[in-house]
Amino acid sequence: VAGDGHDGGVQITASHNPKEYNGIKMVRREAFPLSGDAGIGDIRDMIAGNRLPPPAQKRGTVSTKNIVEDYITKVMSFIDPAIIKPFNVVLDAGSGMAGMVAPKLFDRLPCRTTRLCFEIDGTFPNHEANPLIEQNRRDIVERVKQDKADIGIAWDGDADRVFFIDGEGEFVAGDFITALLGEAALLKHPGAKIVYDVRASYAVKDTAAKLGGTALMNRVGHAFFKQRMREEGAVFGGEVTGHYYFRDYFYADNGFIPALLILELMSRKGQTLSELLAPLRAKYFISGEINTKLSDMSLIPAKLEALAAKYADGHVYSLDGTSVEYPDWHFNVRASNTEPMLRLNLEAVTPELMEQKRDEVLALIRS
Numbered sequence: 001v002a003g004d005g006h007d008g009g010v011q012i013t014a015s016h017n018p019k020e021y022n023g024i025k026m027v028r029r030e031a032f033p034l035s036g037d038a039g040i041g042d043i044r045d046m047i048a049g050n051r052l053p054p055p056a057q058k059r060g061t062v063s064t065k066n067i068v069e070d071y072i073t074k075v076m077s078f079i080d081p082a083i084i085k086p087f088n089v090v091l092d093a094g095s096g097m098a099g100m101v102a103p104k105l106f107d108r109l110p111c112r113t114t115r116l117c118f119e120i121d122g123t124f125p126n127h128e129a130n131p132l133i134e135q136n137r138r139d140i141v142e143r144v145k146q147d148k149a150d151i152g153i154a155w156d157g158d159a160d161r162v163f164f165i166d167g168e169g170e171f172v173a174g175d176f177i178t179a180l181l182g183e184a185a186l187l188k189h190p191g192a193k194i195v196y197d198v199r200a201s202y203a204v205k206d207t208a209a210k211l212g213g214t215a216l217m218n219r220v221g222h223a224f225f226k227q228r229m230r231e232e233g234a235v236f237g238g239e240v241t242g243h244y245y246f247r248d249y250f251y252a253d254n255g256f257i258p259a260l261l262i263l264e265l266m267s268r269k270g271q272t273l274s275e276l277l278a279p280l281r282a283k284y285f286i287s288g289e290i291n292t293k294l295s296d297m298s299l300i301p302a303k304l305e306a307l308a309a310k311y312a313d314g315h316v317y318s319l320d321g322t323s324v325e326y327p328d329w330h331f332n333v334r335a336s337n338t339e340p341m342l343r344l345n346l347e348a349v350t351p352e353l354m355e356q357k358r359d360e361v362l363a364l365i366r367s
Contacts, residue, residue: 002031002250003070016130016156019123031250032230035223036337072104074249075256079264084109087150087263090165092116092140094129098155098255105256111263114147116140129157132241137163137171145169151266151273153259161242162255164262166273173288175201176280177258178238184261185236186211187268195229195237195245198320199332199345203284204238219320220334226251240289240345285354287346292365294340303342303365307333310364329357333365 001009008028014021026034034040046052089111093099099118106113116139117126127136131154144152144165152165164172182194182204193214196204200217208215218228218237222245225237229251237245244258245251266273294300304322315325321334321343329348336343342365348354 001027001029002252003067003074011158013158015158016128016132016161018128031252033223033226035221037221038223038227068101068104071101072108075105075254075260076108078246078248078257079260081109083267084111084263085267086110086112087266088112088114088147089263090114090116090140090143090147090149090152091118092131092137092152092154093118093120093159094131094136094155094157095119095121095124095126096129096155096157096159098159101159101256102155105260109263114143114149116143124157129155131156131163132161134171137165141165141169141171151262155255156242159255160253162244162258163242164259164273166277168274170274172273172277173201173286174238174240174242175199175203175284175286176277177242177262178240178244179203179207179280180265180276181238181244181258181261182208182213182215182236183211184265186213189235192236193232193234195225195232195234197225197239198323198334199240199289199343200238201240201280201284201286201347202330203280217319222253225253283349285348285351287344287354287358290344290358290362291336292342292344292362294342297335297340300335300340300342304333304335307361307364329353331357331361333361 011025013025014023028034091102091113093102095117097120099120127139131137137154140152140154150167154163155161164177166172178196178200185194186192186208191212193216194208195216195218197220198217199220205215216232216234218224220239222243225239225245229237229245229247235247243253245253246257249257266276269276307322308316311324317323321332323332324330331344331346333342333344344361344365346354346358346361348357
């Protein structure tokens with residue numbers, strides 16, 4: 001849409017949802033997204049109020065265009081392929097769309113690849129195409145260990161999210177990938193702005209500050225990220241759930257650019273992924289996202305207010321849910337958009353403090 005200057009576009013996808021689901025993603029000019037908070041509600045109201053525009057007097061035309069090669073060229077433009085080292089890489093396409101693109105991409109690199117679930121199959125016979133869930137990563141983790149691979153890379157169903165396994169077979173939190181991608185962006189764009197989400201580890205903003213960049217906290221959601229990045233001219237944005245956005249990719253998210261940038265960063269610095277992560281893992285101790293189901297959506301406001309009251313001596317703010325910051329720990333609790341559920345993300349300066357405060361906040365949520 002953005003590359004060819006179209007007025008809008010529709011993608012048929014249910015993203016990482018199971019095989020029973022389908023859906024659409026809609027964008028307007030320049031690939032700016034329509035979402036529940038930005039545009040889709042207007043369409044719903046038009047339909048409900050029978051206020052649809054009259055049918056066009058002139059029929060449009062239909063044409064078919066294969067854009068895969070253009071896409072590969074665009075994605076490859078983010079790195080210098082000549083410096084990529086011959087890493088041993090395990091790839092898991094999850095039976096999704098990465099199986100169509102990843103071969104064409106990695107065939108242009110010197111890496112030796114083991115390719116799992118590359119046959120596109122919407123029934124997802126091997127595992128669901130959502131690597132954020134631990135059981136869906138078991139195959140790639142096992143293969144990374146078996147092959148003594150340098151890195152594992154897995155995509156969700158429509159390949160707009162990407163996830164990483166280090167050479168020890170450990171899953172890499174999206175917070176830390178955001179920090180590494182922020183580093184990669186700031187090495188190429190000194191002094192630039194990056195955007196991170198309210199749930200993320202302080203590793204992101206600290207990395208940006210160390211490199212002379214500016215990290216801007218934002219509420220969760222792709223529409224909010226794309227809008228904020230446009231407003232600020234930010235070169236990169238990252239969400240802990242594996243969505244990574246790039247100014248030079250029309251401010252959109254992409255699942256392949258991060259994979260290339262991580263390989264390039266490993267090559268430039270002469271370090272394994274585990275070595276790149278070691279300083280972050282030694283300093284930032286994160287809980288990961290912990291979900292708590294409630295009996296009713298109506299309970300959510302009171303729970304968030306109770307958290308704000310309990311920790312009123314900290315720095316409390318409500319950019320997205322309730323967030324509280326102290327010198328040695330911080331947390332965010334936000335509601336699910338679709339069900340009566342609260343999501344906790346917490347970080348502390350020691351693993352012991354993280355576990356203590358995690359349990360303390362969870363007890364209040366679940367009381």
